[in-house]
Amino acid sequence: MLYIIGLTLSLTAFWLLMSGIYTPLILFLGFVSVVFVLYLTKRMDAFDEDVFQFKLKRKHFSYWSWLAKEIFKANLDVSKVILSPKMKLSPRMVRVPVSQSNELATVIYANSITLTPGTVSVDIEGNEIIVHALTQELMDGLTEGDMDKRVSYLEES
Amino acid sequence: MTELFLDLTSAGLLAAGSIFVLIGAFGLIRLPDFYTRLHAAGITDTLGAELILLGLMFQAGLSLVTVKLILISLFIFFTSPTATHAVANAARVMGLKPMLIPDKDLENTEDR
Numbered sequence: 001m002l003y004i005i006g007l008t009l010s011l012t013a014f015w016l017l018m019s020g021i022y023t024p025l026i027l028f029l030g031f032v033s034v035v036f037v038l039y040l041t042k043r044m045d046a047f048d049e050d051v052f053q054f055k056l057k058r059k060h061f062s063y064w065s066w067l068a069k070e071i072f073k074a075n076l077d078v079s080k081v082i083l084s085p086k087m088k089l090s091p092r093m094v095r096v097p098v099s100q101s102n103e104l105a106t107v108i109y110a111n112s113i114t115l116t117p118g119t120v121s122v123d124i125e126g127n128e129i130i131v132h133a134l135t136q137e138l139m140d141g142l143t144e145g146d147m148d149k150r151v152s153y154l155e156e157s
Numbered sequence: 158m159t160e161l162f163l164d165l166t167s168a169g170l171l172a173a174g175s176i177f178v179l180i181g182a183f184g185l186i187r188l189p190d191f192y193t194r195l196h197a198a199g200i201t202d203t204l205g206a207e208l209i210l211l212g213l214m215f216q217a218g219l220s221l222v223t224v225k226l227i228l229i230s231l232f233i234f235f236t237s238p239t240a241t242h243a244v245a246n247a248a249r250v251m252g253l254k255p256m257l258i259p260d261k262d263l264e265n266t267e268d269r
Contacts, residue, residue, distance in 0.1 A: 018225060020221070071203050075204040078184070078199070079180045082184035082187060082188070087187065089188075090257075091257045092259070093192075094262060110242065114242050120199070121245075132255060
């Protein structure tokens with residue numbers, strides 16, 4: 001219950017800050033949006049204490065800057081493949097082992113894989129993520145396990 | 158002088174972002190099947206969108222608009238992989254086979 005009230009208040013504050021237009025119609029639409037988001041959260045069954053367990057630390061920022069660099073490099077790699085006259089594709093679909101134990105870290109890992117162009121996480125089965133990669137080289141870059149290690153480091157408290 | 162510099166930086170970023178969006182669109186047409194096309198869409202989602210947002214921030218200066226642009230660029234990092242995963246997962250659940258991959262990969266990733 002406390003969580004629902006907190007979410008309502010923060011959503012309202014956020015909406016008021018972002019909107020900047022306070023006519024009756026727009027305010028009414030904002031109210032409808034807040035109620036709709038609350039309904040979606042309830043439907044997703046996300047009203048539990050888990051949400052509060054995430055604490056932003058300095059290592060998250062260093063992970064993000066590392067990830068931004070990786071995304072940039074991967075973008076250039078995939079662009080090169082697309083623009084080369086004779087596209088050298090060697091797609092792979094491989095099971096990549098996950099060494100993280102909690103759900104949040106697994107989601108961060110899978111999201112990071114998808115965020116990097118050239119690799120997409122298609123499914124999660126048990127302790128493995130099924131990854132589709134555009135070329136063998138991009139797949140190798142992932143299976144070296146650098147990203148896996150960095151996400152595991154995030155998980156440690 | 159500073160204004161000219163900001164405008165030039167912003168123009169450069171917007172142009173670079175547009176080029177990457179175009180490369181993504183080009184790849185979407187050129188690549189052979191559904192799964193490989195997802196990777197081309199990834200370029201548009203990440204570098205293309207982020208460079209354009211960065212260019213717009215230089216235009217907006219230090220204002221509430223820039224705060225909103227920063228929030229949009231952060232949300233893109235959460236929503237775009239989620240959407241890509243949802244589409245890819247739906248394709249796999251429907252039983253769509255990826256093209257060009259070695260046979261051993263297919264055996265390993267079939268539903269058990």
